[in-house]
Amino acid sequence: MSVIIITEQSENKIKKQSLESISYGVAIAKQLNLDAFALVMGATDENLSYLGNYGVKKIIHQKNIGAANSDNKVATKLISEICTQHQAQIIIFSNSLFGKAVAPRLSVKLKAGLVSGAIKLPETGNSFSVKRSVFSGKAFADVKISSPIKIITLNANAFETMKSSDANAEIVESNIEVPAGTINIIETKKNEGTVSLTDAETVVSGGRGLKGPENWGMIEELAKALGAATACSRPVADSNWRPHHEHVGQTGVAISPNLYIAVGISGAIQHLAGVNRSKTIVVINNDPEAPFFKAADYGIVGDAFQVMPKIIEAVKNLG
Amino acid sequence: MKILVCISRTPDTTSKISFVDQNTKFNSDGVQWIINPYDEWYALVRAIELKEKDPSTIIHLINVGSIDNEAIIRKALALGGDEAIRINTNNDDAYFISHQIATIAKDGYDLILTGKETIDHNGSSIGGMIAEILDSNFISLATKLDIENNQAIVTRESEGGEEKIAAPLPLVISCQKGMAEARIPNMRGIMAARTKPLKVSEASNTECLTTINAFDLPPAKAGVKLIPADTPELLVKLLREEAKAI
Numbered sequence: 001m002s003v004i005i006i007t008e009q010s011e012n013k014i015k016k017q018s019l020e021s022i023s024y025g026v027a028i029a030k031q032l033n034l035d036a037f038a039l040v041m042g043a044t045d046e047n048l049s050y051l052g053n054y055g056v057k058k059i060i061h062q063k064n065i066g067a068a069n070s071d072n073k074v075a076t077k078l079i080s081e082i083c084t085q086h087q088a089q090i091i092i093f094s095n096s097l098f099g100k101a102v103a104p105r106l107s108v109k110l111k112a113g114l115v116s117g118a119i120k121l122p123e124t125g126n127s128f129s130v131k132r133s134v135f136s137g138k139a140f141a142d143v144k145i146s147s148p149i150k151i152i153t154l155n156a157n158a159f160e161t162m163k164s165s166d167a168n169a170e171i172v173e174s175n176i177e178v179p180a181g182t183i184n185i186i187e188t189k190k191n192e193g194t195v196s197l198t199d200a201e202t203v204v205s206g207g208r209g210l211k212g213p214e215n216w217g218m219i220e221e222l223a224k225a226l227g228a229a230t231a232c233s234r235p236v237a238d239s240n241w242r243p244h245h246e247h248v249g250q251t252g253v254a255i256s257p258n259l260y261i262a263v264g265i266s267g268a269i270q271h272l273a274g275v276n277r278s279k280t281i282v283v284i285n286n287d288p289e290a291p292f293f294k295a296a297d298y299g300i301v302g303d304a305f306q307v308m309p310k311i312i313e314a315v316k317n318l319g
Numbered sequence: 320m321k322i323l324v325c326i327s328r329t330p331d332t333t334s335k336i337s338f339v340d341q342n343t344k345f346n347s348d349g350v351q352w353i354i355n356p357y358d359e360w361y362a363l364v365r366a367i368e369l370k371e372k373d374p375s376t377i378i379h380l381i382n383v384g385s386i387d388n389e390a391i392i393r394k395a396l397a398l399g400g401d402e403a404i405r406i407n408t409n410n411d412d413a414y415f416i417s418h419q420i421a422t423i424a425k426d427g428y429d430l431i432l433t434g435k436e437t438i439d440h441n442g443s444s445i446g447g448m449i450a451e452i453l454d455s456n457f458i459s460l461a462t463k464l465d466i467e468n469n470q471a472i473v474t475r476e477s478e479g480g481e482e483k484i485a486a487p488l489p490l491v492i493s494c495q496k497g498m499a500e501a502r503i504p505n506m507r508g509i510m511a512a513r514t515k516p517l518k519v520s521e522a523s524n525t526e527c528l529t530t531i532n533a534f535d536l537p538p539a540k541a542g543v544k545l546i547p548a549d550t551p552e553l554l555v556k557l558l559r560e561e562a563k564a565i
């Protein structure tokens with residue numbers, strides 16, 4: 001029996017979010033006295049044995065993945081075969097685009113109960129239950145999984161990466177034949193900006209208080225100085241001041257970065273629904289009554305146009 | 320073409336969230352119920368737009384839920400759609416719900432549309448589960464959808480961007496912002512909805528794999544620490560030294 005962590009790569013390197021999933025899966029394996037294995041799909045530029053540092057015993061490396069990256073039906077078939085081969089009892093995904101598309105399918109295929117968006121290690125006493133975020137971050141639910149095989153997708157930034165040893169993991173090549181898919185990609189487009197919103201550890205976000213798109217320079221400058229992604233409130237995207245993929249909230253992207261800095265955003269409940277899982281929230285708003293201050297850890301009641309340049313300077317001076 | 324739109328019921332986005340019965344049940348006192356925004360604004364309205372382009376299109380709505388859900392089902396019918404099916408059950412396990420929907424969906428639908436997620440359960444899982452049960456493709460987080468030459472041309476969110484793809488029918492698609500513009504039902508739609516068929520059938524016997532033990536609310540924030548506007552650099556110091564966030 002094993003815990004298998006399904007990892008993802010970006011530019012042929014294991015993603016940070018996957019290192020979080022690995023650390024999480026390893027902790028569960030310890031709790032249950034199981035072995036933790038990581039599945040790595042596709043070619044890689046890394047010597048994967050370093051994943052042993054995170055407590056993984058074995059790396060299952062399936063180099064040939066065919067259409068699995070773009071076709072979740074194919075990916076499900078591949079992952080399910082590997083999980084069965086290695087007697088997975090618990091399967092961990094990141095709650096990412098890939099995890100959201102594949103984990104539900106795998107749940108049906110293996111008849112394995114799924115908890116998506118987990119934020120904590122499971123309770124594994126008499127029964128197996130996992131805490132997840134519900135009501136768009138306004139509450140949590142403790143969910144029991146009753147099937148023998150269990151699948152969890154882990155929220156970003158919900159579990160710290162942990163190096164627990166200096167051991168190397170054993171690499172096992174896997175050569176499962178991957179069936180062809182029926183989805184054809186016609187065109188791909190990359191968003192501008194270097195840091196992806198859902199992966200970002202820090203997000204700097206602007207609202208209608210910034211008056212117009214011409215004033216986004218300071219948001220971008222602070223984001224750049226912090227290595228952060230940029231985001232915005234819904235009316236800002238609806239007015240085409242900013243691209244739609246930056247819109248966070250109930251109807252936009254839900255994020256859970258370490259640090260969320262909101263500038264000129266009132267903090268409407270639908271906006272909070274997308275950002276309230278952030279660890280630290282900073283609000284800059286000239287209205288002391290803005291509801292966002294109630295959800296914030298740090299706040300400045302002041303004019304963004306006065307305050308932001310000084311903050312940018314102070315960040316640049318940090319070194 | 321036949322389209323099945325999956326409609327769920329959620330508390331209004333401004334509802335106060337609290338729980339009763341030792342935190343095992345959502346407190347629905349005074350709560351206004353709405354069609355889950357993703358299902359209404361994006362999945363349903365896009366289906367209606369496709370029907371406006373090709374009037375031979377048939378749109379069916381499906382909801383898995385109790386009789387309490389009929390008000391929002393009627394509202395969905397008032398927006399558009401030809402008839403609705405309600406599977407009568409209170410069960411909220413995603414595996415169970417997906418099997419209920421799949422029993423109907425396997426009946427010759429070309430497109431099965433869901434929302435990106437329910438704003439109360441936030442599972443993002445029903446669409447993928449239905450697709451696996453039906454052994455069909457699943458396109459998640461779609462922002463555009465057209466039908467050309469009997470295949471779907473879909474734009475979906477991808478890692479750090481988007482991609483346009485072509486996929487054969489039948490197909491399950493989860494819909495998000497971009498798909499369509501929200502509409503409000505007009506008087507004619509509301510009148511017509513009264514006489515549109517709303518069929519009710521009992522749930523088929525399917526296992527549940529998960530159950531909710533209890534809910535809880537996040538601890539209240541300690542309160543915001545305010546930094547004077549004339550010394551904003553102090554914020555940066557606190558973020559580094561106290562919050563360890565930068």
Ligand SMILES: Cc1cc2nc3c(=O)[nH]c(=O)nc-3n(C[C@H](O)[C@H](O)[C@H](O)COP(=O)(O)OP(=O)(O)OC[C@H]3O[C@@H](n4cnc5c(N)ncnc54)[C@H](O)[C@@H]3O)c2cc1C
Nearest residue numbers: 207208209233234249250251264265266268270286287304
């Ligand atoms: C069903 C539904 C779903 C929704 N989904 C979303 C969603 O996903 N995401 C979302 O964001 N919204 C969503 N909304 C809209 C939401 O209710 C708010 O209308 C929106 O978030 C407000 O955006 P804002 O804070 O940028 O603008 P405003 O509410 O106009 O706030 C601007 C703020 O800027 C401040 N300000 C003005 N000048 C300055 C200055 N010089 N310096 C500093 N501060 C200044 C003001 O005090 C004010 O607080 C949704 C609404 C509904 C009904």
Ligand SMILES: Nc1ncnc2c1ncn2[C@@H]1O[C@H](COP(=O)(O)O)[C@@H](O)[C@H]1O
Nearest residue numbers: 325327383433434436437442443444445
């Ligand atoms: N009880 C239900 N009845 C019909 N459709 C549902 C139900 N629950 C969820 N769905 C559909 O599945 C989508 C994803 O739901 P979820 O997996 O709960 O986030 C929703 O946007 C709906 O389209």
